[in-house]
Amino acid sequence: MSDHAVTIRVNGVERSESVPARLTLADFLRERLDLTATHLACEHGVCGACTVLVDGETARACLLLTVQADGSEVTTLEGLTEGDELGPIEQAFWAKHGMQCGFCTPGFVLTIAEMLDDNPNPTREEIIEGLGGNLCRCTGYVKIVEAVEEAVSLRGGGG
Amino acid sequence: MSLFGASIRRKEDPRLLQGNGRYLSDIKLHGMVHAVFVRSPHAHALIRGIDSSAAAADPRVVCVLTPDDLPVGLPPLPCIDAEETTKPFNQPILATDKVRFVGEPVALVVVEGDRYIAEDIAGLVDVDYEPLPAVSTAEAAVAPDAPLVHFDSNVVDVLEYSVGDASSALAAAPHTLSERFITQRYAGTPLETRGVIVEWDEPRRGLTMWSSTQVPHSLKATLVGYLGLPENAVRVIAPDVGGAFGVKLQPYPEEIVLGLAAEQVGRPIKWVEDRYEHFLASTHGREQYHDVEVGYDDDGRILAIHDHAVTNTGAYLQRLTLVEPFIGVSMLSGPYVIEHQQLVSTVVMTNTTPLNPFRGVGHVQAAFTMERIVDLVAAAVGVDPGEVRKRNMFSKDVFPLHRGIGNVLAGEIIYDSGDYQECLRRAMAAAEWDDFRREQESARAEGRYKGIGIGFFVEETGLGPYESGRVRVEPSGQVIVFTGACSSGQGHDTVLAQITADELGVEFDDIVVVHGDTDLVASGVGTYASRSAPIGGTAVRHAAGSIKEQAIRIAAEMLEASPQDIELIGGEVRVKGSPGSSVSLAQVAGRVAPGQPLPAGVDEYTLDATDVYHPPTNTFSYGCHVATVEVDIDSGVVTLLRHVVVNDSGTLINPLLVDGQVQGGVALGIGGALLEEIVYGDDGQPLNANFMDYLVPAIGNMPEMVVEHMIVPTPLNADGMKGAGEGGAVGAPAAIANAVADAVLPFGAKITETPLGPETVYRALQDVS
């Protein structure tokens, strides 16, 4: 079937491509734009590894067709770092050992980025509630929660 | 300060956090084509024919490979057998005349384009199946008229071990009790599925395979065997691996088929397993029940045990499938002195996905069974579960302890070191046992039911046969460590650098760790059975030690001193007592760089040393979990409150990372205790092969976790390290099940199986009332 022209701003850069209707945003990012930090671990919306920001809100990139995202602004993990500088959430993951294999990590980082933008000073319950849609098989989540708390203080919250 | 033992941040993280991880599916090669496997939709069927003409006619198809296209006489997948079983229960590389489980690969389709197109075209391959009756549970498989998975019986092996005389001791025991304990089928389900890229290199007449595997070297050896290529023509690379847990510890049929297709296709081929395939085609674990009879005395001392375990190993014996039935019985008695044991382990095949070890293999079932028994005995004699454990435990003076059981898979069981009673004491203290009992009492008065439970385990870790380690110092000062152990998230780069930094006194940041590439690392085994620190780490320690010796010899000549007067401190080699007289390790490396005469008494260029470490026997880690829970009596829902672990995995290289291993293991154990189960219908159809219905624990399922370490170094290796990767997964189901049982004790409900989903607990409550 015929391809569809889309224009999507990805990490601040406008990308115009012609894509089949069935191409998911996750595959668009990974295969067309080589932005491979958006991971695919289930492709049916459960694990959160593919989480990206679409117009500032987290969304599952495996449950969004590229054509649906036409005209939107998309941010991936690659878009959070500038040069070699790690952002506060990534710093916190490093300091607190919030990751082991790292496969779930990009989805967590973007979910946390949105969470802290919304609520710079979440309680433990709010953190747990906010991360409910991201699965990690390695860490048992303990150090991910610690990383969020660390990120809060690195971002100057936590007061 | 020495880096060894320090909780430092990992070397590998900044790269991953910048989005520069390179997992298998991230790799793209020029001209790459895409593969999918045609898999059996039937649990059991004859293949009458395969018509791939419609698929082959599509211009985008590069090749379709059916069993007929494979070389004649291709051996099935290897299996390391415990006994002298000669019948071929191994999986063929592609199913030939018969399929035996849903998901078994039948054909390969390779297309131009992408995975989307490959799936479209795979749907055009027409396999003519004649369905046969199937069997999915061990109980059904041993019934007299059960459908046969292979030959004349579905019981394919019976392993038997005994110490003492259990029959007589049971007959003479003051009390006995019998029960069946059931552990369900569940799986490691790493977040990253498997995946393979293979590229044929015509000028070299060889291939490179990237695979998301724990065992690149054994994959290489397997490919060399199947493809009939010389060693130098096969290179295997394990890129960043997104979790493995044992699921990626053997060469799989997909890897071999893709290896076989590589030359014909002539272009790089990529296959990435999707989550549905993963549930069907990657190995599962656990499914095992134990029929146990124990004899005990009035004080709760366990005198004898008879255990008959039955494992549903699925449709084929994979490489290490038999470890599950072996460990399940051989490690049953764990920390307890039980003089008379008769252990029988029956291996039963069914039309389900094959079992192979994953995190905690066999130990999980053993600990669950034993720890439940101890609590039943405690309840029967009216003594606190902690006290009954103490009465039955080995004292700290018994090591090394020969258990008198062993086999070719796991070696002889000799407990190396420990202090079980102290571990128990500490865990109970950390769990505030007595306070909890009071809390439980007052909660009961309000109609709320809380419980506390212990899960003690002893775990065989640090398995051989060997691991390689090589350390090389460059004239620039860079230190390169090569290891055969490869990481799937454990942090090998960091801990091996810590060991090296400790031995050589060089900067952590000057060390680079190389693994997962058979061209760069000559030999190795891989990562499983919590072996990388004790075995891989020891090899690196030894190699670094040789570097140190070499450096001292070379520096002796450079500094015109005798080797006995030279020491290596902080990366400087210097004359003892005269700090002014020193050379750096980099200068030493420069002194033996090729192109110049060697110093006297030195006979090798380059500062480079390799060690292949064969551990004398395995190490035995242990730990004590104490879980507290609340059970909603109306619905059966179990809420976890707190989970304490006191763990002894010997000397810790990096406590932060070990904490992470234990916490992650506990989460997996929680999955096994409460949530996870791979469910098949009686017809062998999988019923929950997706992440929506197969319940990996989410953050909201986690209790508050407390991890403490107790350190009794093993005498078996230089640093006293035992494995730490699995204990979290082993003790948790036992502790949680005991806590649930304790919570429902007032109702007399029987808790004998996992997962303890709400309906299971509710039924247990109903069955008594």
Add this chain to the structure above:
Amino acid sequence: MKPPDFDYVAPTSVDDAIKALGSDAEAKVLAGGQSLIPLLAFRLAGPSLLVDLARVDGLDHITDEGDRLVIGAMTRQRRAERDPVVAERCPLLVESLRHVGHPQIRSRGTIGGSVAHADPAAELPAVVLALGGRVHVTGHSGDRTIEAEDLFQGFLSTSIEDGEILTAVEVPASGPRTGWSVVEIARRPGDYALCGALCQLQLDDAGAVVDAHLALIGVGDRPMRAHAVEAAVLGGASPVEAATLAPDGLSPGSDVHASSDYRLHLATVTSRRALTQALESAA
């Protein structure tokens, strides 16, 4: 696990959307895609054309009509969850939305999509049913409204015809002294519940229940309204007494998560708790 091939249009008016749907017998509406795309990924659905409503004018709104609250079909779940008007006029809906999947799902999933999908374990269809709401649909032959009682026909099946589009969901606004609650038994937070009860009760000045709404999820092929329980509560029965009637007329199926019997038992447990909590919040 990649979707099969299909074509795609994103019309900007309801008329064009209806035309597009009519142009292809295998066409399907795409809203947030949070239920449809997983079905495509498993190749359990194979539409030839997706008609995306996201760019259609006039489907994304929250309108306070006094005694009724009207929500455009394409209003995202997350927007409704955070909207002050919804919070005031239909707090049960807000509470229910918090149980729908996770934030990343609700940011794309729509109110209309969830109701049209009619999953028997989903919260939003049950809210509309419990409150006696209705939906507005438009098709070739014009507009019509369907009462919630008539909307849900079976497993993932509604009386919205092929070629019709759900344009808005309407629920009565809640009055004074109203209490509400959502009680679910789920194995992981955010998952579809094994069983759940959604309840809204209104009291008079004397504290007697004058209006009772209770719907159950996960206990049949569609959301179920517990009329018998409601009647008992209105007749003065206590939550414990009334909840025993919850299983009346239900015959849930068994699946990997729960057996039929157990679901029936949970119907009682969740009803009792939901009634109790709703009474407490009304008081």
